[in-house]
Amino acid sequence: MSSNTNLLEVCNLHAGIDDTPILNGINIEIKPGEIHAIMGRNGSGKTTMANIIMGHPDYDVTAGSVSLNGQDLLEMETWERSRAGVFLSFQYPQAVPGLQVGNFLRKSVAAIRGEDAAKGPAFRKGLKDAMQELGISRSFLGRYVNDGFSGGEKKRFEILQLMLLEPKLAILDETDSGLDIDGIRTVAKGINTAIRGTDSGALIITHYSRILEHVQPDKIHVLIKGKIVKTGGPELALELEERGYEWLDNDDNYADSEENKSTVKITD
């Protein structure tokens, strides 16, 4: 499902932390129903970009714009972005000892989708089905948020939230890191269920092509030193797996060329 209106538009985004520039002019457009992936070395700015879209207070945006369905996200607080439809699956989800998973999920769903969506048989069925799909047992609901969870449980829990919160835009920050093959399959299934065939979109941040085999992104972007230096189809992931990033380490890629200044167009 797609339309001509962009779901996410990131235009010439410059941002950093404590006067250190990290993003140096990012341009991305995602249309409803599209899944994009961002790949790049450690420290290239992938997580920074995810955090900035979500509104992390530690980062400063120095230029550019970010909008969701035409709404200026940079004008919104984190909770407003979340309620507007942005979801971030964290690379390292926070543990909150003492906050029960069941209560947390109910409150999140109520905040984002409204009180009615967080109660009654429909909510319980949605929760049960999503947990079943992700292989999460009912006892999980009595545990505390990410407290004592294994790496795999944390990632599954992030995807459970994705499925229940039904965001317009899901940003998945290294959701596949630390997962075994079965875990990657399960998580990928959850992403496909939440995004494919809907008007939502996703931005998957990853180091590996394996999850992309299961999710099949529409576009892959390569981020180096805070800039998108290449955009391609799913085959780009395999090329990166084979050749690494060195062949893209060309200073021309970071120059403010007209190509880099312009928006990377993702077309159907």
Place this chain on the structure above:
Amino acid sequence: MDSAETYLMINSPKKADHLWRYTPWRRVHPTGNVDEVPEDIVTPKLSLTMLDGTPVPAGIGIETGAKVEIDDRNDPVAVNFLRAVTKNSTFTLKVEKNFTSEQPIILQIQTDDVNSGLHLSLDIGQHCEFEIITLIIGTAPWFGFLRSGSVGNGTILNDVLVGSTDSGILLRIDAINIGRDAQVKVGTISSGSDRTKSDLRYIMDEPGGHLRVLGSILSSRKMQIDHHIEILHHAPETYSRLNWHSACDGESRTIGTGMLRVAKGARGADAGQLFHNLLLSDKAEADSIPELEVSESDVVGCGHGTANGPVDDAQLFYLESRGFHPDEAKFALISAFLNSTLCEMGSVTLHHWLTKQLANGNYQSILKR
């Protein structure tokens, strides 16, 4: 010599005394004149029921008078003072041996707007298994509560005290001996009085005792909540853990002083204490002083620690990214912090009751003040 005479014979504690360093004795004395033993302390109303309000079964009840002498390893000042002012307000919680109850029992202590006091002696028999919530409510400007006694051998007891008075001063003393192989959890939830001074001492003279002391404390406005917890390992193979969480808002101050004493001969003792403080405003203050005195070398372990800090920014961001308004996120994190000791205090039923009580009452109203 009666308790009043004994009290008056004892010199008033100096400010340098560890126990009274943060909250001087005169500040929790009902009149402030430490040379006085007031005669007008009244008895609060007591009721003992099951959690659902039905009568308690045979095997547990409250009797007039106290039968158990108080161990002299407790602080003589507050103990003798409380014994003196509660001489006509002395009761025993008598629990027959082998008593069990699946549903928690609730002891409600209701004060009126006059200075009140109670000496409750615990006479808990062997091999019992039950949970009891002591709920202190009311408007007394001063309430003195002395609990003494013992928990019988092999008994499994979850004992939670909820301090839920509207304001005023709470002076609380626990002087309790833990029996052989007994498994005891003692929980404290304090969030009501303007000034609280507690001296909680648990003595493990018998081998195999297993004790967990848990605190879930919320202070706001100009409250001062001061707890001293002392656990004495005198017998071999005894185990204790102290885990104390305090959240401080407004201009309030919480104090937690812990003392783990492992006596010579307490081989195989395993003791640990941890204080966590959550600071919710720039003017709030939390002091934690965990101390150890270990005289036995053959121990499993003895450790202590403390951590202070504001609400965690990363946790706030996580909840806000899930649609929580910043105020809701902060409240959820404070509740979670307090709940992480609360949930250890007993059964699911007990925990459910406590969280409901606190969510609907104390914590909400205190944070909104």
